[in-house]
Amino acid sequence: MSRAITHLLIGGLIIMTTAATANERELTIVNPRTLYDPSPNGYSTAVITPRGARLAYISGQGGQDSTGALSPDFAVQVTRAYANLRAALDGIGAKPDQVAKLTVFVVDHDMSKLEVLTRNVKEMFGETLPAQTLVPVPKLAIDPMLFEVEAVVVLD
Template identity: 45%
Template sequence: MSLEGLNPPTLATPDTYTQVMIAEGRRLVFISGQVAEDRDGNFVGAGDLAVQAREAFANVGRALAAAGARPDEVAKLQIFVVGLTLEHLPVIEAARVAVFGDHKPADTLLGVAALGYADALIEVEAVAVLDRQSA
């Protein structure tokens, strides 16, 4: 598997993600939007973005592992946050770094009015590219 990150000189160089990810591999892994649910489906962290972000990103990590993928094989993230403000960015980044370390896939961060779960403040999707056929 090969992921090549590219921040072209014609675009700003972001601190927390990469502008372009070029992926070569044999297997794609699509992770559904993950929210702050524990393994039994119980919602955690009602009203607390930091708790929810940690759980949602941890769930992405768990889903990747179940597919035989690693966080450093993720090419793209989509992050949805209810009522997104600039003050939320450090909280989201801390939760992302806890799973992805210094790997910075391409990402989209969207502020939304609501998510599909009544108490959810954040939902995270991922796409990984693997060079192997099976986990």
């Protein structure tokens, strides 16, 4: 399922469109030239979903393994949470390039955590980076939980 990526310059906006195959919906990624380019940090400014698209909302995925155990290591939890997100996508028959929006929650966020976050999101999404919001929080649902990611997905 490859997508051709095209960058267009329209009225001061850089619009990246991903050409979809017959069975896929098209997401349009928008990064205005007048704003900071967020793509090196693993996200896009905006994503436009196609008219009439069905959306799926994936609940926050933490870094638990299949037994519910959590590593105390932030990087391990982030990597596992993205693996869990991929499993949730598989469960609904979707691929990472159908994710329009991520919201991530980071316990005791500081700038040292950005490298781990950026690396994981780029590994999962490549150049088709969803819109994303990072929300620093004092704690999550379970005390040892350090990271959680939720997604909005465009279904075909």
